[in-house]
Amino acid sequence: MLRIKINNNEFLVNSNISVLEACKYVGINVPRFCYHETLSVAGNCRMCLVEIEKSPKPVASCALPVGNGMQIYVDTPLVKKARENVLEALLLNHPLDCPICDQGGECDLQDQTKVFGGDYSRFFLNKRGVEDKYCGPLIKTIMTRCIHCTRCVRFGAEIAGVDYLGTLNRGTSTEIGGYVSTFFNSEISGNVIDLCPVGALTSKPYAFKARPWELRVNEAIDLTDSVGSNIYVNFKETEIVRVLPKSNKDINDSIISDKARFSYDANKTQRIQKIFVKNNDLPSKFQTSNWSVLLNKLNSLLSESNTLSTTTIVIDEDLDFESLSTLRLLVNKNKNRLKLRSVARYTPYINSFTSWYTNKISDIKVLSKFCFLISSNIRLEAAILNTKLRTKHLHNDFSIYSLGQNFKANVSLEIVNLSLNNIFKVFEGKDIFLSKLLISHKNPLLFIGESFEKRVSTKKILISIIKKVAPSSIIITVDKAANTQGNLFLNVKSLSQNDILTSKTLIAINLDDNILNRKFLKNFNNELFWFNSHGSKLALTANFIIPTSCFFEFEGTFLNLEGKPQKSLKTLSAVNDTRNTLDIFKAMFNSRTELISTTENLKFTGFVNEIVGNTQLFTSIKSQFTNFLNKKQTFKKSSTYKLYPLKSSIEDFYCSNKYTKNSIVMTESSQNIRKRATNFFTSS
Numbered sequence: 001m002l003r004i005k006i007n008n009n010e011f012l013v014n015s016n017i018s019v020l021e022a023c024k025y026v027g028i029n030v031p032r033f034c035y036h037e038t039l040s041v042a043g044n045c046r047m048c049l050v051e052i053e054k055s056p057k058p059v060a061s062c063a064l065p066v067g068n069g070m071q072i073y074v075d076t077p078l079v080k081k082a083r084e085n086v087l088e089a090l091l092l093n094h095p096l097d098c099p100i101c102d103q104g105g106e107c108d109l110q111d112q113t114k115v116f117g118g119d120y121s122r123f124f125l126n127k128r129g130v131e132d133k134y135c136g137p138l139i140k141t142i143m144t145r146c147i148h149c150t151r152c153v154r155f156g157a158e159i160a161g162v163d164y165l166g167t168l169n170r171g172t173s174t175e176i177g178g179y180v181s182t183f184f185n186s187e188i189s190g191n192v193i194d195l196c197p198v199g200a201l202t203s204k205p206y207a208f209k210a211r212p213w214e215l216r217v218n219e220a221i222d223l224t225d226s227v228g229s230n231i232y233v234n235f236k237e238t239e240i241v242r243v244l245p246k247s248n249k250d251i252n253d254s255i256i257s258d259k260a261r262f263s264y265d266a267n268k269t270q271r272i273q274k275i276f277v278k279n280n281d282l283p284s285k286f287q288t289s290n291w292s293v294l295l296n297k298l299n300s301l302l303s304e305s306n307t308l309s310t311t312t313i314v315i316d317e318d319l320d321f322e323s324l325s326t327l328r329l330l331v332n333k334n335k336n337r338l339k340l341r342s343v344a345r346y347t348p349y350i351n352s353f354t355s356w357y358t359n360k361i362s363d364i365k366v367l368s369k370f371c372f373l374i375s376s377n378i379r380l381e382a383a384i385l386n387t388k389l390r391t392k393h394l395h396n397d398f399s400i401y402s403l404g405q406n407f408k409a410n411v412s413l414e415i416v417n418l419s420l421n422n423i424f425k426v427f428e429g430k431d432i433f434l435s436k437l438l439i440s441h442k443n444p445l446l447f448i449g450e451s452f453e454k455r456v457s458t459k460k461i462l463i464s465i466i467k468k469v470a471p472s473s474i475i476i477t478v479d480k481a482a483n484t485q486g487n488l489f490l491n492v493k494s495l496s497q498n499d500i501l502t503s504k505t506l507i508a509i510n511l512d513d514n515i516l517n518r519k520f521l522k523n524f525n526n527e528l529f530w531f532n533s534h535g536s537k538l539a540l541t542a543n544f545i546i547p548t549s550c551f552f553e554f555e556g557t558f559l560n561l562e563g564k565p566q567k568s569l570k571t572l573s574a575v576n577d578t579r580n581t582l583d584i585f586k587a588m589f590n591s592r593t594e595l596i597s598t599t600e601n602l603k604f605t606g607f608v609n610e611i612v613g614n615t616q617l618f619t620s621i622k623s624q625f626t627n628f629l630n631k632k633q634t635f636k637k638s639s640t641y642k643l644y645p646l647k648s649s650i651e652d653f654y655c656s657n658k659y660t661k662n663s664i665v666m667t668e669s670s671q672n673i674r675k676r677a678t679n680f681f682t683s684s
Helices: 019-025 077-090 108-116 151-160 191-195 256-266 291-301 320-334 361-365 383-395 418-428 434-439 450-455 459-469 486-488 497-501 515-521 582-588 593-599 604-612 617-632 662-674
Strands: 002-006 009-013 049-052 071-073 139-141 167-170 173-176 202-203 218-221 228-237 239-245 275-278 286-289 309-315 339-341 368-376 399-403 413-419 445-449 474-478 505-509 527-531 544-548 556-559 565-568
Touching: 002 019, 009 019, 019 049, 019 071, 049 077, 077 108, 151 191, 151 383, 191 239, 218 565, 239 256, 275 291, 291 582, 309 320, 320 339, 320 486, 320 556, 320 582, 339 418, 361 383, 361 474, 368 434, 383 399, 399 418, 399 527, 413 418, 418 434, 418 459, 434 459, 445 450, 445 459, 459 474, 486 556, 497 515, 505 515, 582 604
Parallel strands: 002 071, 309 339, 309 505, 368 399, 368 445, 399 413, 445 474, 505 527, 527 544
Antiparallel strands: 002 009, 049 071, 139 202, 167 173, 218 228, 228 239, 275 286, 275 544, 556 565
């Protein structure tokens, strides 16, 4: 600790920080434009000038480290005049278009000009104009407003890994732009909007929608992937107008992916708003119905007289934990006639116990020398984790190896092998180089992708082998859906073709219209209930189409990839006949008063206690897991799949689930990527 004086007041501060950071930590505000906590120091805006004792002139506080006995003055007449001159220089070519600027009301330049600026200007010549740049369908640019703080340039080079933006020319001709006219091709490109202190980079979907003082704010979590990034939802009346990141150092810091930021328009696109029933006379036509008719039909499926009917409930892994727990309790009450299955994984397994081994996201910061990506395209599957790996690689002696996939990464990456056979050789000690790395180094990082378990359901075997060989290893599973860990916690088994063939009735909840689901439902000719928030071609094959709430229309709990429960609050009200899945499940079986009374007012902890207290659910699981640990498990290398390379669980980042597929902004971004795609692979 160092002893310094700020405005003649003594403070104790750390020795490895700058003067600006020291002032910030003791509660003294120093204005700045180019400085940002997540970026490197540039020191080019000169707004953070302070006066140091025995210094002949003011110095930039962001670039000056603190020293023992240093005396700092932040509000002397010299400092005030210096800041006034800096702002006058920044406003020389800045346009006076605050009334039509999307940054108006939350602009750093506005705020600091009001507090630190002067009341007149000595500039009377014409202002300079700069050509706007094209950054894609997400970012709107008006480069005449740019003050050359270079935050966007440093963000692209250091965090996003895309050297699209740079500083062109010199002196009064300086401007920010790209040498090649293309778009900002990054999964986290929207974060430059938050970083820009003026209105040069703004959100294109948010343009001219609202002013900050007109918006209401609600807290939620990102449900487009399994990371569970914290977000703020800004809405005006009955419409969401933008999504902003909420700082959480344990998960996403202050960064969110473009899917989380721009896919909110799916809430009002292609929504199912009424109950539809297939017309018996015209099978290709539907007619509207109401909730009373539907609930009577569903209640009759599980009536005591209907003992021969077998019903299978098929869910996707983005269903909230409360709804999933209610379904689990319903299945336990009706084991003979009701089955609960998950369609996200199609390899039969009992329980992978992934959450028993998974480390926390914050463990990525632990000192380690290398990382293994096991069948994971982490850039597409978890963009936030990819930024953490990139930051760790740039600032430390840290190597990254990819096992099972060859993909275009934005960090220096070594592709080791592409087959399952070679992957298991590494962790069985048969690879001289990589096996030695795994055993000899402390805290190796391992990311296991979902596509590995889709190929062969032996993730638990692999994790067990790794933990026995390298007990200090940090293992993080990269899932695709928002509540995969919730499904694993409740032991929801995967859907098989036999479940389809033996079911008289199929209840599909929140399923995506993809090739896998079409494969399962292709030959199902019995009664199909389709619960979903959005329409699709697959929904037209159902007998009943029931509208459900979208992500921002209900309050629910989700377990992210590290098993951490987080609650997403309700932002909007349901439209027309749309209902929350939890309310639907309670109403479906209203004759079972015992079940409803136990689940009606329970919160997340109540659901957990209910499930954990169910000894019948976990007895068989514990015995199988004990036998699995006691016996030596071997991996059967079948010739049918051992030599084939693994594929990513996500091929299109912008259209990865049913929610993002119905977003107009996300589909435009996906089209931009496909237009520029080539038939050859280039490494970065």
